[in-house]
Amino acid sequence: MSNCWRLVSKLLALSLLTCQPHPIPFINFPARQPSFSLYLFPKKFPCMRKKLIALLCGLLPLLAAEAQNDYSNYQQQTNRIQALSKQYPQLASVKSIARTAGNKDAWMITIGAGNTTSKPAIAIVGGVEGNHLLGTELAIGFAEDLLKGSNTDSIKALLSKTTFYVFPNMSPDATEQYFAKLKYERQGNATSTDDDRDGKNDEDGYDDLDGNGKITWIRVESPLGDYKLHPDDPRVLIKTDASKGEKGKYLLLAEGIDNDKDNQFNEDGEGGVWFNKNFTYKHPSFTQGAGEFAVSEKETRALADQLFDLFNVYALISFSSNNNLSTPIAYSAPAASQRIVAGYQEADAKANTLVSDLYNKITGMKEAPKTTAAGGDFLSWGYYHYARYSYSTPGWFVPKVKPDTAKKEKALSVEDPTANYLRWAAQQGITNTFTEWKPVQHPDFAGRTVEAGGLDPFVLINPPFKLVPDIVKKHTDFVLKLAAYQPELDILNVKTEKVGNGLTRITLDVANKGILASHTKLGERSYWIKRIQVKVNTGGNQSVISGRKNQLLNSLEGLSSQQLTWLVKGTGKITIEAGSPTTGIVKTDINL
Missing domain, CATH: 2.60.40.10 (Immunoglobulins)
Structure with a gap:
């Protein structure tokens, strides 16, 4: 039991020993904490009764904070966001800029003192990718930490000359899949789509073949397979290299069946348009998740419209798999000089390097994997079409693991993210993130050996929640340092x-x-x-x-x-x- 809950227990015990208790419903405590009826002092002790109520009300924020031991679902996010405007009405305001196809609000938090539109601003965007729950925690956590420190001289001075616009979760339909009865990594919103263009919508989604409530993988023994067992970890499958004469033993597919019998698996399920593929720069038309046309979705259009109205925004910071903070985008003269600009201008590339150095110094993210934006993404739109400084980071990555010499481990002979994660998880004492392979009956592979299992969804891109507070603090520190770089x-x-x-x-x-x-x-x-x-x-x-x-x-x-x-x-x-x-x-x- 936490210290806060111990204190509550002592207060309740005191009330029971002091006077006749009267059980009344008073507080809806978080579901993860012990539940009980709250006993208050009877009416004949009004002064003591009021003091106890006031004390317990003061403890509620602490109790709520301690209650969180996992990522926040949509309702919890909404509660946290609304609480900021109530607790800091002079500095924070909240509004919904759109309702998604799944009937969820895309929230916007404005933080600043006085006339917020008259000051240079940074916009912070989370939920850019629906399976990246950390991004939402980073955005909300930044707002909470900033306002929590608003009584300090440094934050007062900052908010007197800088405005922050925080958009905590632009993919609320998709992120909610983490908390659903069937858990799988989802990117798209609730717009119904025909991803395989067969005239039917959402007819071939995932199927939970082993009944464990999460979608992992199936491996099918086949002489035509292009996957083999990892030489250092038989739980992991790796792609074969035909140029080296390697032969595979397995087909590897996302867990499910071919519902529409078109020889494709799980290609047209729930989860329509991806926020991070729906923007205008190099929109990847006619690909899964891109939408019928650029900026086709309510939330995408709402954010773009809102930002175009905010002339004071000089920089965007978003959280996604796109990453130009750990490794800055290099200047390419041919790309930068094209008629339709395809590369960072030289001065902007230098600014990216400068900010990247600051980011890596504060967060220690320099070794994060390099990524290349695929088009339709928010990071690229922010620079090429919104014409602001645009920065993005995943916020965390699975560190490359060194062998545990005490266990006589050797370095992985084949680098693989899943094998690396499993070693890291073992060293960190993290369990329950891998589903052991077990045989399942599969209607599309009758009479063949089919097993379901593999690495659980979300774990490669979202850290264990116990690591999140420290990650939030480092990224809050980075944003505050970046604000000190602003034009003035x-x-x-x-x-x-x-x-x-x-x-x-x-x-x-x-x-x-x-x-x-x-x-x-x-x-x-x-x-x-x-x-x-x-x-x-x-x-x-x-x-x-x-x-x-x-x-x-x-x-x-x-x-x-x-x-x-x-x-x-x-x-x-x-x-x-x-x-x-x-x-x-x-x-x-x-x-x-």
């Missing part, structure tokens, strides 16, 4: 010079004190992104004789400045203002 304008080196005839020459530098440029190089080309506007606000007897009264600066590189000068006629005070949504606005008063 200042007006420096202001000089005035009387030149006669009531004229004053004004010279100053508009500077970007931030490490990141005010706009990406692609952002400089976009008509949708607002530039840095510099305005000279004059009074009735004042006029600008030379220099533009209102002018636009295309961008400012990090730690750079641009000198401007004007010749102004008149006396008194004028105000010069400079800013854009992604940099914030600064003003200075000048006496002529």
